[in-house]
Amino acid sequence: MSTLPVLAAVDGSDDSLRALEWAVDAARRRAAPLRVVHVRQHAHWARSDVLLQADPQDDPVLDRVRAHLAGRADQPDTEYVGVEGAAAAVLPGLGAGAQLLVLGSRGRGGFASLLLGSTSMAAARDAECPVVVVPRPGREAQGEAPGGPGSRVVVGLKADGPDEATLGFAFAEAARRDARLQAVAAYPWPAQPWMMPGDMPPPVVDQDVIEDETRVLADGFLAPYRERHPEVPVELLPSAGDAAGHLVAASLDADLVVVGRHQRRLLSPVRMMGSVTHAVLLHAVSPVAVVPPSPSEI
Numbered sequence: 001m002s003t004l005p006v007l008a009a010v011d012g013s014d015d016s017l018r019a020l021e022w023a024v025d026a027a028r029r030r031a032a033p034l035r036v037v038h039v040r041q042h043a044h045w046a047r048s049d050v051l052l053q054a055d056p057q058d059d060p061v062l063d064r065v066r067a068h069l070a071g072r073a074d075q076p077d078t079e080y081v082g083v084e085g086a087a088a089a090v091l092p093g094l095g096a097g098a099q100l101l102v103l104g105s106r107g108r109g110g111f112a113s114l115l116l117g118s119t120s121m122a123a124a125r126d127a128e129c130p131v132v133v134v135p136r137p138g139r140e141a142q143g144e145a146p147g148g149p150g151s152r153v154v155v156g157l158k159a160d161g162p163d164e165a166t167l168g169f170a171f172a173e174a175a176r177r178d179a180r181l182q183a184v185a186a187y188p189w190p191a192q193p194w195m196m197p198g199d200m201p202p203p204v205v206d207q208d209v210i211e212d213e214t215r216v217l218a219d220g221f222l223a224p225y226r227e228r229h230p231e232v233p234v235e236l237l238p239s240a241g242d243a244a245g246h247l248v249a250a251s252l253d254a255d256l257v258v259v260g261r262h263q264r265r266l267l268s269p270v271r272m273m274g275s276v277t278h279a280v281l282l283h284a285v286s287p288v289a290v291v292p293p294s295p296s297e298i
Helices: 014-030 060-069 087-097 118-126 164-176 207-228 243-250 275-283
Strands: 006-010 034-040 052-054 078-084 100-104 131-134 152-156 180-187 234-240 256-260 288-291
Touching: 006 014, 006 060, 006 087, 014 034, 014 060, 014 100, 014 131, 034 060, 034 087, 060 078, 087 100, 087 118, 100 118, 118 131, 118 275, 152 164, 152 243, 164 180, 164 207, 164 256, 164 288, 180 207, 180 243, 207 234, 234 243, 243 256, 243 275, 256 275, 275 288
Parallel strands: 006 034, 006 100, 034 078, 100 131, 152 180, 152 256, 180 234, 256 288
Antiparallel strands: 052 078, 131 288
């Protein structure tokens, strides 16, 4: 059985070349082939969801990538693919044949002031494989990153029901990088119970109790992954308040932040990302991996 490739989406921009470098490294770590794809914008009258093959030998963008990678002794087996269509519609579909899709946070199109391009947003929301979005340098994040030397992979853990695919991806990535894993388990604080007129006020909630309960729940969810990856040091960070803010702060000097994509709901069958994932994609300093739920979780 052949190994699925790591897919790098390029468009000639500096953002896409940074993403290409991340994809090359990811392919090496996985002993996987690299597939470099350039989606040429089709004619304005064509259907956006139709994928047309283009000649990869007659593509200045792919020529630039070939020159960029030329002469590297450690380059993985690389295939160059040219297609025509709308990138935001085409790339998520190509992810079905890849183990990972990597792209930059911004491309050549759209408004330069946007922090995240529409193609990156669509890929993170719709692709069937995990998607890594590599941000532009120079982003700033508020707060302080959890300290400590060495490589770090950060994962968002929902203490009320974690995403199995997200945790599995994060542990595997930490193992590949000889990195420690930081699991951020946010809990709501301050507690704001709903009260109707005339209701008795609820008892005072002790934050230490809530944090301890969060730690116990999260430890239980992490236990089977620790058993599978005993080589990965794990640091659990129960964190009060905004999950996105804690993950963005933890992205400072991190190798990668891993977050899950929303599961489909009965009354909302379309794919969604969720507000935390969206905020992390917009503001994280490090690359961000968005992991779709496993089939058993959908």
